[in-house]
Amino acid sequence: MSRLTRARRLFAKDLSDLKRAPRFLTAVFIALFVLLLPSLWLRVVTQVHLYTDARYVPRADVVLIPGASVVRKSPSPILAERADAAIALYKMGRINKILVTGDNGTQAYDEVSPVRAYLIAAGVPASDIFLDKYGFDTYSSMYRARTVFGVSSLIIVTQDFHLPRSVYLARMFGIDASGLVAHGGDMASYMREIPASWKALWDVFLHRQPKYIGAPIPLSGRGNG
Numbered sequence: 001m002s003r004l005t006r007a008r009r010l011f012a013k014d015l016s017d018l019k020r021a022p023r024f025l026t027a028v029f030i031a032l033f034v035l036l037l038p039s040l041w042l043r044v045v046t047q048v049h050l051y052t053d054a055r056y057v058p059r060a061d062v063v064l065i066p067g068a069s070v071v072r073k074s075p076s077p078i079l080a081e082r083a084d085a086a087i088a089l090y091k092m093g094r095i096n097k098i099l100v101t102g103d104n105g106t107q108a109y110d111e112v113s114p115v116r117a118y119l120i121a122a123g124v125p126a127s128d129i130f131l132d133k134y135g136f137d138t139y140s141s142m143y144r145a146r147t148v149f150g151v152s153s154l155i156i157v158t159q160d161f162h163l164p165r166s167v168y169l170a171r172m173f174g175i176d177a178s179g180l181v182a183h184g185g186d187m188a189s190y191m192r193e194i195p196a197s198w199k200a201l202w203d204v205f206l207h208r209q210p211k212y213i214g215a216p217i218p219l220s221g222r223g224n225g
Contacts, residue, residue: 067102
């Protein structure tokens with residue numbers, strides 16, 4: 001085989017590879033778009049209800065602090081930022097009650113009591129703090145806010161990556177919900193939100209029941225902490 005023939009064949013192979021590359025890139029782009037679609041859709045449909053400045057958030061019955069990890073019986077930085085945003089709303093008079101949700105399903109793990117102590121240390125009366133120790137996930141927290149605590153309007157304080165899903169779920173349960181962005185969050189948090197968004201839509205589609213519901217706890221009374 002002459003050098004010229006080999007060169008022609010190599011050129012033809014390279015040209016074929018170049019023709020296939022756009023199709024491969026298109027397939028990758030479509031796959032990524034489908035993967036991200038729930039997260040993007042949740043952000044679009046809730047954008048009008050999301051705020052970065054506490055002064056402009058509509059007044060509500062209660063502010064809800066979603067659970068997050070605790071460190072040596074103290075709120076983690078992410079959770080402390082959520083609590084700080086709730087404290088600011090309370091002191092501004094935008095809300096009168098604070099609902100702290102999280103996982104306290106066992107004595108060994110408690111996401112809600114450290115937040116209660118944090119709020120009290122900041123000057124929030126214990127009588128205005130309500131705890132939901134069965135808020136094992138965002139879906140359960142919003143479901144129970146409506147069915148157990150009788151919430152009709154609320155402000156959710158959480159980080160930007162988590163806020164669209166939280167507000168969407170609350171509104172799906174008939175709550176007039178707004179969201180205030182709390183500081184914090186990194187790229188890993190946004191990545192974890194991709195499967196979480198898929199799960200949220202699936203839970204809504206299936207009308208999933210939380211693990212625990214329990215008796216009503218009216219927010220018109222004193223805090224249950």
